[in-house]
Amino acid sequence: MSLAAETRRAVEAHPFLVTALRAGVANYTAAARFLSGDESDAATGVGESSDSVAEIDGDIDAIATALRRYAEELPAQTHDARDVSVRMESSIGTVDDPGSALVTVGGTAFGSNGGDLTAIYATGAVDAAALAATLESLAVAKIEPVAAAVGNETLIVIVERREGANAVRTVEAALERVPSTE
Structure with missing residues (x-):
């Protein structure tokens, strides 16, 4: 499975990420860290990886790029007018x-x-x-x-x-x- 396909599968397993991507409010690098299981603070080196099993095995920058491309394909977040x-x-x-x-x-x-x-x-x-x-x-x-x-x-x-x-x-x-x- 390609990294792009693996990223889409992982995002769709977390509906809140789909919502954030559709709304245009996702931080791609932070989302990539979350999906890879590497939730440490990359800037300072502080923190540890998540105890959860990594969903995507790959370079954070490559996963972030796949997320950005996936987000561009998603329809924009809209709201229904309801009576x-x-x-x-x-x-x-x-x-x-x-x-x-x-x-x-x-x-x-x-x-x-x-x-x-x-x-x-x-x-x-x-x-x-x-x-x-x-x-x-x-x-x-x-x-x-x-x-x-x-x-x-x-x-x-x-x-x-x-x-x-x-x-x-x-x-x-x-x-x-x-x-x-x-």
């Missing part, structure tokens, strides 16, 4: 009757029952990409969902009650900048 409405409902908890559930994930049904959870709903133009962007944004905000799902033009995220207001703002912001899947 979405976001709202929140408190007093959510687990329910025994799946028929009364707002959402069931992994056999656990969540519904309105006076519980200590909050449901964040987004209705409209939502899909798996919207859910992924939402979950990434919640992770950055250090909000850990109890459950999340998307289907039939509805995205729902269940969070702890005290996180409800922050979760609504985070979901709204995430849905304003969902990357296009094209």
Whole structure:
């Protein structure tokens, strides 16, 4: 396999790198070090290589060049304009009757029952990409969902009650900048 093909394979195994390359914000040399397993500080000689197994065996400059060429072939990062409405409902908890559930994930049904959870709903133009962007944004905000799902033009995220207001703002912001899947 050529170094270019090996680099593409390694980048595609790390979706955050594809996103950074598409957005034009990747440092090619740092990304090449990451992909080769050599994450030491080349300028000062300080640091040690990563304990992880190297993905690409090759010269850092050659890998960086392959990354630069790959980035030039990727479509630019764009964002979909989505018509979405976001709202929140408190007093959510687990329910025994799946028929009364707002959402069931992994056999656990969540519904309105006076519980200590909050449901964040987004209705409209939502899909798996919207859910992924939402979950990434919640992770950055250090909000850990109890459950999340998307289907039939509805995205729902269940969070702890005290996180409800922050979760609504985070979901709204995430849905304003969902990357296009094209």
